[in-house]
Amino acid sequence: MKAAVFHAAKDVRVEQVELPATPADKVKVKVAYAGICGSDLHAYHHGIGVQIGTPHPLSGKMAPLTLGHEFSGVIEEVGQEVSGWQVGDRVTIEPLIYCGACANCRSGNYNRCDQVGFVGLNDNGGFAEYVLLEPRTLHKLPDNVSFEEAALAEPTAVALHAVRESKLKVGNNVAVFGVGPIGLLTILAAQSAGAARVYAVDVSAERLELAARLGAIPINSLQQDAASVILGETGGVAVAYEAAGVQATLTSALSVVKKGGEVMVIAAYAAPVQLNMMELMIKEASVTSILAYRHIFPDVLALISSGKLDVKQVITKKITLDQIVEDGFELLVQDKSQAKILVQVNEL
Template identity: 45%
Template sequence: MKALRWHAARDLRLGQVQLRRPGPGEVLLQVAYCGICGSDLHEYADGPHSIPQHVAHPLSGCRAPLTLGHEFCGQVVALGPGVEPSLLGQRVAVEPEYRCGECQYCRVGQYNLCESMGFIGLMGDGGFAEQALVPAYMLHRLPDSVSFKHAAVLEPAAVACHALNQSSLIAGDSCVVFGLGPIGLLLVLLARLRGVERIYAVDLDPGRRRLALEFGASAALDGADPQLPERLRQLSDGGCDTAFEAAGSQQTLSHALHCLRKGGAVVLVGLMGSVQFDAFHLLNNELRLLSSVGYRHVYPELIELLASGRLDLSRVVTRCLALEQAVEQGFKALLQDKSQIKVLVNPTPALAEA
């Protein structure tokens, strides 16, 4: 089968790969769509960041080179020993977090904090391929009313949903979202769905700001405005209740901390390294600095929202590509073209949707 393999930074190769048969607890999935994530772009541009190179991941047994892609869905075409027979032929979404099921976090249901945590498509072979071997515990059956295109966006929606769950945000509160990539826009969309009306969206790109207004933001502000924290405090009548940092930069974190009301909270969602902040300001205003990684127990809720028609994830999909186009029109283009939000790759033309 054909697969897109990461060998090194700026070195993605489409080639033929021989898959083994599904082992105990595994299924073979015919991949319908796989989204290109910001973490995939980081690995492509200047990785490795998460991809294991010298020592294999303890749960996947994989190290580079490996097949990228963790935002995917498809149809089950073969089962390994011990897998429920009724899964054969089912349309499914993949919740791509590895879990051991035995550590202290897995035992209490916090499997996103598993001591061997990782993601298929980053620490193991993933979905930029015609077929993928997937642990059966990662699968969620899709109702007929939920399309593959919607299902391919469940993973970033799950990131946004878990970040909202980490916060104390409720209807009637105000929030601000810094960074309007797919996660930021989905934060706006899902916050509005939860009844939050005062949602302020911040980005450098005017096109992204316009999209945020379409997704439910009450105002969209330019991230380059030197008076940004003051404007946000004015708009929110003295300070926002919650800020979501989904850009991953020192400046946006600083703005997030200084636009809050006393007792407010910042939820870190974007990827970033070392940062600095004014601890006195944090302490004196009793602010909370939280973080959110991956997701847990949110896929069923999101699938139900899709099936009921209350949530439309196709709004973030801006381009669909064949596997052969993924590097040039997907990875390379996304590094330059900020008008694209979520690009999906379709490795199996027979499972493509209009």
């Protein structure tokens, strides 16, 4: 089968690989669409986050391996020991790898597993025609949810989990710093949770235009002082969602929260950052964070199915698997008008 295989930083090859026979405890999924995530970009450009050098303790895999953790498809084969799933079931994938035995897993917080990993970073993923998966990663699609929408379930889960874990209450004003795909989906999630004004802060005019289409108030921080605008209009937001992952946006996020407010960190940071603890204390504000999600995919799919989360608005381009390097990984760095690029792996 054809797959986009990570060998090293800047070395992802679309090549033919052999798919093993389906083990008795797994299912084989034929992939329809797979989304390109910021984590995939970090892996491609810098080798960050992907399993290199030593096998992952749970999956037993390491590079070279197939990338891709945001994907949908249809079950092609069911292992003999698997129950509850049938060939032909339409599914999306919750790609967390976890042990199920550590204290966090036993308490239900499997995203905090001591050995947590991701399909597509620590095991073979969805940028392939077929993928072998544990049944617990599968979620059945409502009939009216398309494969394209289902490929966005994973990043939407990140955004919805962040909003639900935050202090947001109906009628609150919020700000989102960084409006790439996760930031855009956070705007939608905050609106669905009852946020009043949602400010979108970024340096890309194209991304801010997308945010405005979703109903956010755009602020280009190269042209305006975000703190002056937001504080002047609201006196401070209840929650600032930090989805950019750099020092400047973390600093700005803290500056715009009201007293007793919250900075919710969603982004992954490539380098350590500083925080003004005196400002944090004077405001009696809090800084919290989330790692991925837990127990939320059914709600994500229900909200998409109901139309309350119109995730299709975040899709800006569709490409084929053969185009993934130049028109996917490379383009996303160069073209800031792009949000979510979907890779159509098979026509289903």
